[in-house]
Amino acid sequence: MRNPLSTKIVDIKPSGIRKFFDIVNEMDDAISLGVGEPDFDTPWHIREEGIFSLESGKTFYTSNTGLKELRKEISHYLLRRIGVKYDPNHQVIVTVGGSEAIDIALRSMLDPGDEVLIPQPSYVSYEPCTVLADGVPVIINLKEENEFRLTKEELLEHITDKTKILILPFPNNPTGAIMEEDDLRAIAEVCVEKDIFVLSDEIYSELTYKGEHTSIARMPGMAERTIVINGFSKSYAMTGWRLGYAAGPTQIIEQMLKIHQFAIMCAPTTSQYAAIEALRNGDKDVADMRESYDQRRRFLMHSFKKMGLDCFEPFGAFYVFPSIKRFGLTSEEFATRLLMEEKVAVVPGTAFGDCGEGFLRISYAYSLADLKKALSKIEAFVERLDRENK
Known part of the structure; x- marks a missing residue:
């Protein structure tokens, strides 16, 4: 019998996040700090609007690009939040989560062999989505001493004649790192000079704890070469509503729409009204x-300092990325032992790229009560490891 499977798909590794999530689901009394999902309910007035749309019989397909009213609101939002004006009729598309927007943007822009620069540690979907679009992932290993920011020098070092897209994942999952205006200005200058397009994933833009979020799209010469990805999952606690969007140059959005039309049709109608x-x-x-x-x-930063766990201070998203290098365990070994011995689930840093070795991703999108309980268990585990290493 002929092999029914695509070699390209078979070779893609499953998500390292889901592995630990699945184990936790089989354990009694385990505390999970592994999933990046807000513990807040979607605010009532937002839910109420979704419910009202159902009661009103608004259950039909919308325009492929999304409700015009929603696209107008997205344009207004982007203008007031990042200072970039987008035409809601031609430069905005509503998608099934930010994840779909990432996928169809890459598929719309890449030809076989085109290179995509992917700073890591970063969200698990960028690399496989690049492969699925027949692009070539080129990994830029970010450094803790740079607070996991992308520097101009690191970018220049990885550019070749085949480089087409830079993925800019800030505020960052898993590190919580942010890029400030001066950082982005330096990156933008390189992109303009080298004629590189940018996929700017700004899904955590509202969760910034140091000044205001800045988008690279507002830098000189960048609006015409940047696709901004955003959505409602993180900032509005709407993960299950599955709604995101992309904004960018008309010629790119039009091609993204083709894929969206054939693969999805339109995003959920109820979610759009909400x-x-x-x-x-x-x-x-x-x-x-x-x-x-x-x-x-x-609270987490204070607790880590108290237990002697090294961690740079993150100013975005809802993750911390502490170093566990001093214990002599791999990230996978540390996370596995912590889960089995203390019933606390975190994600090994290697789930987000090889340069995540020696780190853990801990989400603080959980109640303070759960965090306090989990941190006391982590402290007990750290003390035990210290005794073992004496």
Whole structure:
């Protein structure tokens, strides 16, 4: 019998995040700090708008690009938040989560052999989506001493004649790193000079704890070469609604729409009506959740310092990325032992790239009560490892 499977698909590794999540689901009394999902319910007024759309019988397909009313609100939001003006009729597309936007952007822009620069540690989908689009992933290993920011020098070192796209994943999952305006300006100058396009994943843009988020799209010469990816999952606690969007140059969005038309048709109608309400009246919800995350972030940093666990201070998203190099264990070994011995689940840094070795991703998108309980167990485990290593 002929092999029914695609070699390209078979060779892609499963997500390292899901592995530990699946183990936790089989354990009693385990505390998971591994999944990047807000513990908040979607704010009631947003849910109410979704419910009202159902009660009103608004259950039909929308335009392939999404409800015009929603695209207008997205354009207004991007103008006031990142200072870039997008035409809602031709430069915005509503997708099934930010993940679909990443996928169809890469498929729209890449020819076989085109190289995509991917700073790591970073979100697990970038590399496989590049491979699925017949592109060639080129990994840029970010460094803790640079606070896991991408530097101009690192970028220049990896550019070749085949480089077409730079993925810019900030605020970053898993490190919590951010790029400030001066950092982005230096990267933008290189992109313009070398004629490189940017896929800027800004899904955590509202969760920034040091100044305001800045988008590379607002830098000189960058709006015409940048696809901005965003969505509602993280900032509005709408993960299950599966709604995201992309904004960028008309010629790219038009080609993304082709794939979206044939593969998806349109994003969920109910979710789109809820998202309109989120953008119009959700600023206070976002601010309240951000304040709570920041409190948890500071609690984790204080706890790590107390137990002697090295961790650079992250100023974005809802993750910390502590170093466990001093214990002589791999990230996988540390995470596995922590889960089996203390029933606390975290994600090995290697799930986000080989340069994540020696680190863990810990999410603080959990209640303070759960974090306190988990941190006491982590402290006990760290003390035990220290005794073993004496």
